[in-house]
Amino acid sequence: CLWVRNLRLKRRLPGPFAWPVVGNAMQLGQMPHITFARLAKKYGNVYQIRLGCSDIVVLNGDRAIRQALIQHSTEFAGRPNFASFQMISGGRSVTFSNYSKQWKAHRKIAQSSLRAFSSANSLTKTAFEQQVTAEAMELVQIFLRQSTDGRYFEPAHKFTVAVANIMCALCFGKRYGHDDLEFRTLLKRLNKFGETVGAGSLVDVMPWLQSFPNPVRSLYENFKNLNEEFFTFVKDKVVQHRESFSPDVTRDMSDAIINVIEHGKDSGLTKEFVEATVTDLIGAGQDTISTAMQWIMLLLVKYPDEQAKLQQVIDKVVGPDRLPSMEDRSSLAYIDAFIYETMRFTSFVPLTIPHSTTSDVTIEGLHIPQDTVVFINQWSVNHDPLKWKDPHIFDPTRFLNENGALNKDITNNVMIFSTGKRRCIGNQIAKVKVFLFTAVLLHQCSFESDPSEPLTLDCSYGLTLKPLQYCVSAKLRGKLLGLVS
Numbered sequence: 001c002l003w004v005r006n007l008r009l010k011r012r013l014p015g016p017f018a019w020p021v022v023g024n025a026m027q028l029g030q031m032p033h034i035t036f037a038r039l040a041k042k043y044g045n046v047y048q049i050r051l052g053c054s055d056i057v058v059l060n061g062d063r064a065i066r067q068a069l070i071q072h073s074t075e076f077a078g079r080p081n082f083a084s085f086q087m088i089s090g091g092r093s094v095t096f097s098n099y100s101k102q103w104k105a106h107r108k109i110a111q112s113s114l115r116a117f118s119s120a121n122s123l124t125k126t127a128f129e130q131q132v133t134a135e136a137m138e139l140v141q142i143f144l145r146q147s148t149d150g151r152y153f154e155p156a157h158k159f160t161v162a163v164a165n166i167m168c169a170l171c172f173g174k175r176y177g178h179d180d181l182e183f184r185t186l187l188k189r190l191n192k193f194g195e196t197v198g199a200g201s202l203v204d205v206m207p208w209l210q211s212f213p214n215p216v217r218s219l220y221e222n223f224k225n226l227n228e229e230f231f232t233f234v235k236d237k238v239v240q241h242r243e244s245f246s247p248d249v250t251r252d253m254s255d256a257i258i259n260v261i262e263h264g265k266d267s268g269l270t271k272e273f274v275e276a277t278v279t280d281l282i283g284a285g286q287d288t289i290s291t292a293m294q295w296i297m298l299l300l301v302k303y304p305d306e307q308a309k310l311q312q313v314i315d316k317v318v319g320p321d322r323l324p325s326m327e328d329r330s331s332l333a334y335i336d337a338f339i340y341e342t343m344r345f346t347s348f349v350p351l352t353i354p355h356s357t358t359s360d361v362t363i364e365g366l367h368i369p370q371d372t373v374v375f376i377n378q379w380s381v382n383h384d385p386l387k388w389k390d391p392h393i394f395d396p397t398r399f400l401n402e403n404g405a406l407n408k409d410i411t412n413n414v415m416i417f418s419t420g421k422r423r424c425i426g427n428q429i430a431k432v433k434v435f436l437f438t439a440v441l442l443h444q445c446s447f448e449s450d451p452s453e454p455l456t457l458d459c460s461y462g463l464t465l466k467p468l469q470y471c472v473s474a475k476l477r478g479k480l481l482g483l484v485s
């Protein structure tokens, strides 16, 4: 029974004293991932905390986390049955649903649809890369316009719209302009998604907070509304696709998903899973990639020497007459090194989405019962002193070997896409987008921060860590290029 299970959990796992009613909620602080890493120094890499009515196991450090997610991949593949998770993608999210046969089938469909439209063969690969490059060039033009007469502008939301455009073009065959107010407003609201589902959010573990007006309750209501609004936006497009669907022509990813779920052989999923899959795919890559770009831009202006070094490499490899492409990637290892170091240093997805155990499991000699909520501290992997020299210093060269090539053994130590059965399915396309955006922006422009504002690396906490607002100005380097045909 639950009581006996809780008693076992309490007896066997170390952890801080939990206060009645709130547990350790008041001790999390502004940056829970840092608090969790600090607690690991005292209680070890596997310990328990209590948030409201939930006992939660927190995993820290490279060894314990990889042991759990790789060696015990099935046992750690669950998701908690949090009420907020039911509000996402019409209650049929692949990302937020628990481990089951249906989840496995759903994840497989999402994964193969994504691959079919980004990397399945050289044709789709080229089409995808050209589309990302076109979106990056649109950003270049907007950035230059916004910088007229040496003005400074906030780049954050422009990245959000650009990233959403790529996924909308892939899913619906339609991109939206940066001036589309309705689309921009929807995305602005979607930006708040991570505040509620980030590990340590209290809405799911203190259900009694729903019963009287308070900031957590309004966050929850807002979360419900924004999910409904986003799901309706996607569902409308999917319904239009369904109405004009022909099995002979696959226009975009929505058609492909309709085909496999509704017309495929025994997909095991009802048609409602189509809109859920599309919502998941657009949603999952949205906040993550735009946050990645916000950090990259911030670090480029924070470290102008790094920016100049990257441009030097680009100029040498690409030259002034064409734009960089994925074919240049192996010669532009310094860009990848800069991106890996941004992912490691900022750890902008500091904890994964909460997991839960699918059965009893023992990790580092400690017993964890079935259905326990588990927080996985990716930040602690990326700052583990056993793995990284001077983890608090930003240094892209740590990823390069003597001949300037990327050292794969070291890049594999970075954890931002998680690992094991729940690892991100979008990591390949995310890396392509971030690489091309960074390469194209730096090929075309130089960026500098507003000298009248202090440039800080402070951020706000949620599923993603977002930098505080900052302004930059862009200057054209050489000539403005058109797109390769």
Ligand code: HEM
Pocket (backbone or CB within 6 Å): 094, 095, 096, 107, 110, 114, 280, 281, 282, 284, 285, 286, 288, 289, 292, 349, 351, 352, 353, 354, 355, 416, 417, 418, 419, 421, 422, 423, 424, 425, 426, 427, 429, 430
């Ligand atoms: C899950 C990171 C981009 C689709 C996740 C998880 C992380 C993550 C940490 C949670 C894994 C876990 O709970 O253990 C990132 C980062 C991205 C990115 C850092 C960009 C820089 C994308 C993109 C897509 C995507 C572009 C799709 C288009 C998904 C899906 C899941 C997921 C569907 C759920 C997997 C599951 O629960 O089985 N991602 N992601 N992600 N991601 Fe990503």
